Amino acid sequence: MTMKLGLKLAALATAVSALLWGCGPSKPVLNLYTWSDYIDENLVKEFEKQYNCKVVIDTFDSNEFMYAKLKAGGSGYDVIVPTSYMSKIMNDQKMLLKLDHSKLPNSKYIDKRYLDNLAIDKKMEYCIPYMLGYTCIAYNKEKLGDIPQTWEVFSNEKNKGRMTMLNDYRETIGAGLMFNGYSINTRNEKELEKAKEQVLKWKKNLAKFDNEVYKAGIQSGEFLVVQGYSGDLFQVLDESPNLSFMIPKEGVMIACDDMVIPASADNPELAYKFINFFMDPKNAAKNMEYTCYAAPIPEAKKYLPEELRTHPGMIFPEALFKAGQIIQDLGDDNAKYLKVWDEIKISQ
Amino acid sequence: MNTMNHKSDKKLPELLSTAPSYLWLFVFFLLPSLLVFAIAFKSADSSGGISDSWTLSTISNVLRQDYIIVLWRTIWVSVVVTALCLLLSIPVAYWIAQQPKKYRYWYLLLIIIPLWTNFLIRIFAWRTLLHPEGFLRTALLWLGVIPDDMFLLNNMGAVITVTVYTCLPFAILPIFAAAEKFNFALLEAARDLGASRFKAFYAIFLPGIKRGILTAILVVFIPAMGSYAIPDLVGGVDGELLGNKIALRASANRNLPEAAALAAMLSIIITVPVLAFMLKHKRLLRNIISIRRSAGDSTK
Amino acid sequence: MTFAVMIFMYLPIAVLIAQSFNSSRYGGRWKGFSLKWYEALFRDSSVINATLNTLVVALVATLVSTVIGTSAAWALNRYKSRLQTSHYGLVYAPLVVPDVLMGISMLLMFVSFKVELGLTTVILAHITFCLSFVAFTVLARLQDFDFTILQAAQDLGAGPWRILWKILLPLLGPGIAAGAMMAFTLSMDDFVVTFFVGGPGSTTLPVKVYSMMKHGPPAIINALSVVFMAFTFTVAILGQIFTRKKF
The missing domain is CATH 3.40.190.10 (Periplasmic binding protein-like II)
Incomplete structure (x- = not known):
């Protein structure tokens, strides 16, 4: 009897949803x-x-x-x-x-x-x-003027607390790897270690690792420099003349x-x-x-x-067909990146 | 319905009223939870699937030092958030409960309405409020309250503020429910007997709404322990909480077993003390109820 | 104090309302008054669709969880047996389990029983987490309930249905309503669990907002929130007028 009640209720739930969404001409x-x-x-x-x-x-x-x-x-x-x-x-x-x-x-x-x-x-x-798309850097031209085309922008202590990098282990470790001239798909632990040191240096000046709020943040002037995805950034740039973008000379990641x-x-x-x-x-x-x-x-x-x-x-900028790098899956070696990323996150 | 008086027939209504929730939660809650605990004893394969063999490595991996740091951070943030919520909600509930009855529900409605906007959007609105060039920080800088290089966003302070903001209505509601039933004449009586206002509040009102306070603690502390959207959106470089780790492992890192192990760890940390406390507390409640009932029976 | 808390509660809401009229796409700077987000809102079929999904899920989940939850509260309060001790634990546990765990675990279960993910699984999941909240809200009311009234009604010859309709529901009504309201609010705002157990055609508003925040213009959602608040407020005021006439 009660079983039936429970079933009936479950059936009701299903029926209501089916009624509302299953009806209409069957295109x-x-x-x-x-x-x-x-x-x-x-x-x-x-x-x-x-x-x-x-x-x-x-x-x-x-x-x-x-x-x-x-x-x-x-x-x-x-x-x-x-x-x-x-x-x-x-x-x-x-x-x-x-x-x-x-x-x-x-x-x-x-x-x-x-x-x-x-x-x-x-x-x-x-x-x-x-x-x-590609990962590039947007910056506040009004406040910073022109800036050199390099990932080194994140080392500038003057903008401490006003810059973000992506909260994505492949992208951000990748920036550290490219800065040092390595492949973003490297499996070499020594190279990863160097990339980690680089990212840790940058981390001191970052407001946060972020994928969600950087678009609003760069537009509102909260952030002065952000790493982000090209399409997303251009949506913001197209309506904000005070902002500009930069492709670091060390290379960028293409997706x-x-x-x-x-x-x-x-x-x-x-x-x-x-x-x-x-x-x-x-x-x-x-x-x-x-x-x-x-x-x-x-x-x-x-x-x-x-x-x-x-x-x-x-x-798509012509040069990027040659200079850009594309992320590949690394199978078991993915764990190496995750380990480095955990270390970056936890280090004070 | 004479059944209540006969022991033999008493089982049927009990079963009838228990079965729906019992069966529902057994199927949709207990079973899946056990499944997760089981998966904590598996490991991830390279394609992001779950291995077939059993292992303890995932569990031991979760007890690493960096997880413990994150866990500790999560606990203290949750404790601070809970304390602040109580500090704010008790006076508010006290005040509303003393208002004329026809206004009370309007005040309550006012407290609830912010919950009807999407919570992510509310968090986003906070980002505008705490903006480095926004009015709040400018004012604080001008007043000299904060140093030049201090920001209101992207740090633990912002995480705590916004978490308190989202949890506050959930703390006010149960405390109000308890305060509404409180007999305010008791306070007056205490004052007549010479107790100070504060003493009366502390020694009579607070114990009187104890159950409301306990409920409030639970409904604030637990979500705070599991939160991840807020630290994600307003936290800084060192703002990761346990919830962020779990979500990260479950999605971007393709390690479902480790996510399960972390989630299991979190739920053990929360559930065990809370359930133990509640069972103890329940006995207390049962005593009160049975005393009241027997009192009612004797007068009859 | 209450005043200060109200300011604290409504400051972000004020910002949100202002932003919904801001012509800037990301709501960073004030770029002039505009109604374009409201227009966009009514043209955006995916947002409307998500809103409908959200409402259907919340309504069904509230209805079912209120019925089951009230019955559970009744049992927990009325009977003291070993069955009720385990029942208590079972109803209690979902309250102390983080969303993330609930989401993952239900996803795994639906999959292992080959239930196709979609709106139905979302509804089932929402009922599950709403149920306990309803049960405990109603239970709080029941614990202050004077059961001698029932005895008296029985002695005067009232049948079980009559007792239910004439005594229990009116007296417990506020408790049940509070529980239902809690369930509705929780369901409307749930993101984590829905995110895990959703499938084709089950995108609800919070899920939509989350992905919009990353990729699309969140300004539309500001406008939607304002419309929603206006709607809620109207319903509340109408409700007040209606009940005033009645009594």
Whole structure:
């Protein structure tokens, strides 16, 4: 009797949710799992109209969390947008569909310079590059004037308590590695030790390690120098003339987010159409304008408004194809980075 | 419903009223918690999965010195936050409870309304308030209260302030609930008998609302021990608390077993003393209730 | 003192309201008055969707947890047996477990029983953590409840339903309402647990806000908070007027 009551309540909960969300005409649904604010909604609406379907967007804010969730059995997503190193891990774990390029005619537009120099999946076997970004430094030009192009900016004690670096062990240790001229994917413990000493030196002057508030902080003048992701920073820079950006001469890290189709997708056919739609140069241009990131589609430049054709966020700086480094997964050696990062965090 | 008087029939209503919550929490709380304790005895593999074999290495790893430092930091921050919340909420509850009944609930509503905004947004608003060039710091600098190189944000002070801010309504509510039932005539009586105002407050009011205070301590201290969004958003370079470590291990570091072990450690540290205390306290409560009931029976 | 605390409570809220009219995207500096975030809010389907999700979850979770929680409080208060001692522990424990642990553990359980993650799992999880709060809020009321009234009602021949409707609910009503309110508030604001047990189509407002903070314009959320507070306040005032007429 009481069991029944409990079951009834559970059933009620399910029924209410099903009622509210399951109803309506049964159009095909595409479930997209991506970063927040990373796609132009008008384009999504256009896609919905063109293919008479519904796109449901869910967002994640770290590759690892998305991965953990999928690994734990989360299914139902048709297109996911992980960063390259994570696409590779997912592919190695047999979680992704091998792409059928006959269904992706627009893949011919993808930038060869990117594929040859930087890409992990050079033949686009399991992923299509969606957006390129890089880590750079934004600073308050009004207060600091011009500053030299180097990571050494974080050693300046005058700005103590007004600077941030990312709360990301690969990015921030990576900055220390690049400063010393090492690869950001090194497995050498001595090199990591030197990077650690460097980051510790910087840490003394930092307000915090941060991924969340630096955008608002640099704009409001709370922070004077921040390390951040290019698209995010340019969104702020474009509306703040008192700010400027800088690419350290020692090198920067490049990140590419890919579109992949998980093996568990409910609707892979629609997923192909979706990916193809966003490789169309015209659409890619609109999407770039919205996100401030660079789609690796050179043709798209034509469709950008005149004044944006030299925008350093949307048009990937040529030099970075050679000088930039891309994060790779290190497998078991990942633990070395984590250990160094823990030591950095705890040291007073 | 004569069942109450017959021992043999007494079981049915008890079972009926107990079963829903009992079964629900057994399935959705106890079972999953045990699962986590089990996973603390596993280790992570390189792809971020959970190994098949059992090991003690994850547990011993968690007892490292740097974790202990973070744990210690978490405990003292939580203690300070709890103390401040009590200090602020007792006078407020005392005051509201003495207001005319028709206004009381409006005051309560005023206390609750800030909770209806998203808590991350509230934290963000604090960042504007404590801004280095904001009005608060400028004023404090002008008054000479703080040195030039001191900031209000990105340090433990900010973490404590904002945590107190988010927890305060949860502390005021139970204390108010207790204060409302308190017989304020007792205070007057004490004053008539020559007790000072402070003495009456301290010796009669506080013991009178003891249960409310205990509840407030619990509802503030426990979330404070597990908090991670606040240290993340307003804390500084050395502001990491245990909650941050757990979240980091569970997400970016792809080490679910270590996250589970840390979470288990945290919950043991909180749960064991609290449950022990509550069981002891419960006996006390039961005594009071049974005394009252037998008193009622005898008058009948 | 109360006044000082009120200022402390409302200072950030004032900032938030001001920011919602600030035309700057990140709310750093004042860049002039603007209603554009309100416009953007009503155009942004993902925010509206998240709001709907949040409300559905909070309403269902509040309803179910209030019923089960009240029944639990009743049992805990009325009966003293070994069963109730373990029941007490079981109801108590979720209060002293950090969100993070609850989130991870439920995620693992849903997965091992092959329950597909989504709005349903979010609702189940919310009921779980709301339940204990309701139970203890109601229990606090019950402990001051004079049970001789029930005896008297029985002696006068009242049936169990009559006792429930005419005596128990009116007397315990404020306690139950307080519990429900607590549950609603907790569910509305929960981020951690939802983040873990959510799946396709279950993004709630706090989850949305968190990712917006990292990547999108949080200004929209300021506007949303203001709309929400205005809504709550109106409901509260209407409620007050309504009850005044009634009595």
